[in-house]
Amino acid sequence: MKDLKNAGRYYAHYFKKYRLGFLVASLMIAFSTWCIVVAPTYLGEAVKELTSYLQLWGNPATRATANFDAFHRTLIIYILLYVGDASTIFIASLIFARISAFATGTMRIGLFRKMQRMRVQYFDRHSDGDILARYTSDLDNIFNAMNQALLEVFLAVAQFVGILIMMFRENTTLAWVTMASTPIALIVAAVVMKKAGTAVDRQQDDIGRLNGYINEQITGQKVIITNGLQQDSVRGFQGYNETVRKSALSGQIWSGILNPLMQGMSLLNLAIVIFVGSWLALSGTMSQGAALALVVVFVNYASQYYQPIISLTSLYGMIQLAITGARRIDEVRSQPDETRPINGKALTGIDHDLVLDDVHFSYLPGKEILHGVSLQVAKGEMVALVGPTGSGKTTVMNLLNRFYDVDSGAILFDGTDVREFDLTALRAHVGIVLQDPQLFTGTIADNIRYGDPEASMARVIDAAKQANIHDFIESLPEGYETPVSDEQSVFSAGQKQLMSIARTILTDPKLLILDEATSNVDTVTEAKIQAAMDNVIAGRTSFVIAHRLKTILNADKIIVLKDGTIIEEGSHDALLKENGFYAELYHNQMVFE
Numbered sequence: 001m002k003d004l005k006n007a008g009r010y011y012a013h014y015f016k017k018y019r020l021g022f023l024v025a026s027l028m029i030a031f032s033t034w035c036i037v038v039a040p041t042y043l044g045e046a047v048k049e050l051t052s053y054l055q056l057w058g059n060p061a062t063r064a065t066a067n068f069d070a071f072h073r074t075l076i077i078y079i080l081l082y083v084g085d086a087s088t089i090f091i092a093s094l095i096f097a098r099i100s101a102f103a104t105g106t107m108r109i110g111l112f113r114k115m116q117r118m119r120v121q122y123f124d125r126h127s128d129g130d131i132l133a134r135y136t137s138d139l140d141n142i143f144n145a146m147n148q149a150l151l152e153v154f155l156a157v158a159q160f161v162g163i164l165i166m167m168f169r170e171n172t173t174l175a176w177v178t179m180a181s182t183p184i185a186l187i188v189a190a191v192v193m194k195k196a197g198t199a200v201d202r203q204q205d206d207i208g209r210l211n212g213y214i215n216e217q218i219t220g221q222k223v224i225i226t227n228g229l230q231q232d233s234v235r236g237f238q239g240y241n242e243t244v245r246k247s248a249l250s251g252q253i254w255s256g257i258l259n260p261l262m263q264g265m266s267l268l269n270l271a272i273v274i275f276v277g278s279w280l281a282l283s284g285t286m287s288q289g290a291a292l293a294l295v296v297v298f299v300n301y302a303s304q305y306y307q308p309i310i311s312l313t314s315l316y317g318m319i320q321l322a323i324t325g326a327r328r329i330d331e332v333r334s335q336p337d338e339t340r341p342i343n344g345k346a347l348t349g350i351d352h353d354l355v356l357d358d359v360h361f362s363y364l365p366g367k368e369i370l371h372g373v374s375l376q377v378a379k380g381e382m383v384a385l386v387g388p389t390g391s392g393k394t395t396v397m398n399l400l401n402r403f404y405d406v407d408s409g410a411i412l413f414d415g416t417d418v419r420e421f422d423l424t425a426l427r428a429h430v431g432i433v434l435q436d437p438q439l440f441t442g443t444i445a446d447n448i449r450y451g452d453p454e455a456s457m458a459r460v461i462d463a464a465k466q467a468n469i470h471d472f473i474e475s476l477p478e479g480y481e482t483p484v485s486d487e488q489s490v491f492s493a494g495q496k497q498l499m500s501i502a503r504t505i506l507t508d509p510k511l512l513i514l515d516e517a518t519s520n521v522d523t524v525t526e527a528k529i530q531a532a533m534d535n536v537i538a539g540r541t542s543f544v545i546a547h548r549l550k551t552i553l554n555a556d557k558i559i560v561l562k563d564g565t566i567i568e569e570g571s572h573d574a575l576l577k578e579n580g581f582y583a584e585l586y587h588n589q590m591v592f593e
C-alpha cells in the first residue's frame with residue numbers, strides 16, 4: 001500500500017505537465033465509453049424493430065405497412081457508435097503513447113541529472129549493475145506500463161462505471177443479477193494476484209542472482225580459465241538456472257491462471273443472466289419484443305461486465321513492475337545531494353598550507369575509520385601516504401576532495417575549512433589521478449582536455465609531452481584524433497595512466513592527489529609514469545598514495561598510517577633511522593624489488 005502511495009506521488013509529479021493531454025484523453029475515453037455502453041440499447045432497439053416488423057409482415061392485413069426503415073436506422077446508429085468508440089480510443093492511445101514517451105524521457109534525464117548531484121557514498125554502496133538497472137529495466141517497465149496499461153486502466157474504470165449506470169437504467173433486477181458474482185470474482189482475483197505477486201517477486205530475485213553470477217563469471221573469466229574451473233562454473237550456473245526455471249514456472253502458472261479463471265466466471269455469469277432474463281421475459285410482464293430486447297441488451301452487458309476486471313487483472317503484473325520501478329527510481333531521487341555551501345568562498349590556490357586537524361571519520365555509523373588524524377603540509381610540499389591495506393589512505397583522499405565530510409575535526413586550506421569553499425571551485429583546484437584510470441568515448445585529444453573542453457590543441461600537446469605520452473600518440477595513424485572508448489580500449493594500463501596524468505596536468509590543479517599510479521605496469525612504463533608524476537608534482541602541493549615505496553623516496557614528508565592513525569611521520573631517511581614500521585615495510589619491499 002505504501003509502495004502504491006509512493007508510486008502515485010511519483011507519477012503525479014511527472015504527469016502534472018501533461019494535464020491538458022490527460023483532459024483530452026479522458027474526454028475521448030468518456031465518449032468512447034458512452035458509445036460502448038449505449039450501443040447495446042440500440043441493439044435491443046433493433047431487435048424490437050425486427051420483432052415488430054415480423055409481426056406486421058406475418059399479418060396479411062398489416063403486411064403492406066411493414067418496412068425495415070426504423071430497423072436500418074437503428075443498426076446504422078449502432079455501427080456509428082462502434083466507429084465512434086474505435087476512433088476515440090485510437091486518438092486517446094496516441095495521446096497516452098506521447099505522454100509515456102515524453103514522461104519517461106523526462107524521468108531518464110531527471111535520474112541522470114540527479115546522479116551528477118548525488119554524494120559519492122551512493123555509488124560506493126551500490127553496484128554498477130544495480131544503478132544501471134534503474135536506467136534500463138526499471139525505466140523500461142515504467143514505459144511499458146504507461147504505454148499499455150494507462151489507457152487500459154482508464155478505459156476499464158470508465159467502462160465499469162458506464163455499464164453499471166446503464167444496467168440499472170435498463171432493469172434493476174437484471175443489473176443486480178449481473179453484479180451478484182462480483183464479490184466472489186474479486187476475492188478469487190485477490191488471492192490469485194497475491195500468489196502471482198509473490199511468485200513473480202521470487203522469480204525476479206532469482207533472475208537477479210543468476211545475472212549476478214553471470215556478471216561475476218564474465219568478469220572473472222581469465223581466473224576461471226587459468227584455474228581450469230570451466231566445468232565448475234557451468235555447474236554453478238546450472239544451479240542458478242534451475243532455480244530460475246522453477247520460480248519462472250510457478251510465476252507463470254499463477255499469473256496465467258487468472259485470465260482463464262476470470263473468463264470462466266464471466267461465462268458462468270452470462271449463463272445466469274440469460275437464464276434469469278429469459279425467466280423474466282417468459283413471466284409475461286413485458287411484450288415479447290421488449291422482453292427479447294432486454295435479454296439481448298443484458299447478454300451484451302453481462303459479457304462486457306467482467307471485461308474491465310479481466311483487463312485490470314491481466315495488467316496486474318505490468319502495473320506491479322511499474323510500481324517497483326517507481327519505488328527504485330524514487331529511492332534515487334530522494335537521496336541527499338552533495339552539500340554545497342551557500343555563497344561558498346572562492347578558492348584560488350594554496351598560498352600557505354593544508355592542515356588536517358584532528359580528523360575523525362566513519363563511512364558507517366559506529367565504525368570509525370580515521371581516529372584523530374592531524375598533519376600539516378606546506379605549500380608545494382609532496383606528502384606520501386603509506387601504510388598497510390585498509391589503513392585509511394584512500395579515505396584521506398576522499399576527504400580532501402570532499403567526496404565525504406569529516407565527522408569531527410577539520411581540513412583547512414590556508415586556514416579555511418574545505419566545507420566553506422564553493423564546491424565547484426574546490427574541485428577545480430584538486431586534481432586526482434586514480435589507481436584505475438578512466439577513459440571516455442571520444443578522441444585522445446578529447447580525453448586529455450576532458451577537464452577543460454575549451455583547451456587549445458597546443459595545451460593538449462604540451463600536457464601530453466609533460467606526461468611522456470606525446471610520442472606514443474604521434475605514432476598512432478590518427479594521432480590525437482584516435483578514437484577512444486573505455487569499453488573497447490586498445491590501450492595498455494600504463495598508456496591509460498599516462499593519458500590520465502596528461503588530463504590532470506592540463507587542468508593545472510593547485511592540490512594534486514595521486515593514488516597508486518604505478519601499479520600493474522612494466523618497469524619501462526613505470527619509469528615513464530614516474531617521470532610524468534615528477535613533472536606533474538613539481539611545484540604543486542601533492543599527496544601521493546603509494547604501495548611501492550621506491551616511488552616516494554624523494555617525498556618531503558612520509559606519513560605512515562595504520563588502522564586509521566598516524567604512527568610515523570618524517571622524511572625517508574629520518575624514518576629509516578627511526579627503524580620503526582616504515583623501515584620494516586621498506587626493507588621487506590626491497591627484498592622483492
Ligand SMILES: Nc1ncnc2c1ncn2[C@@H]1O[C@H](COP(=O)(O)OP(=O)(O)OP(=O)(O)O)[C@@H](O)[C@H]1O
Nearest residue numbers: 124125363364369388389390391392393394395396
Ligand atoms: N565506501 C565505504 N563504505 C564503508 N567502508 C569503507 C568504504 N570505503 C572504505 N571503507 C573501509 O575503510 C577502511 C579504509 O579503507 P581505505 O580504502 O581508505 O584503505 P586504504 O589504506 O586506501 O587501503 P588500500 O591500500 O587497500 O587501498 C577499510 O576498512 C575499508 O573497508
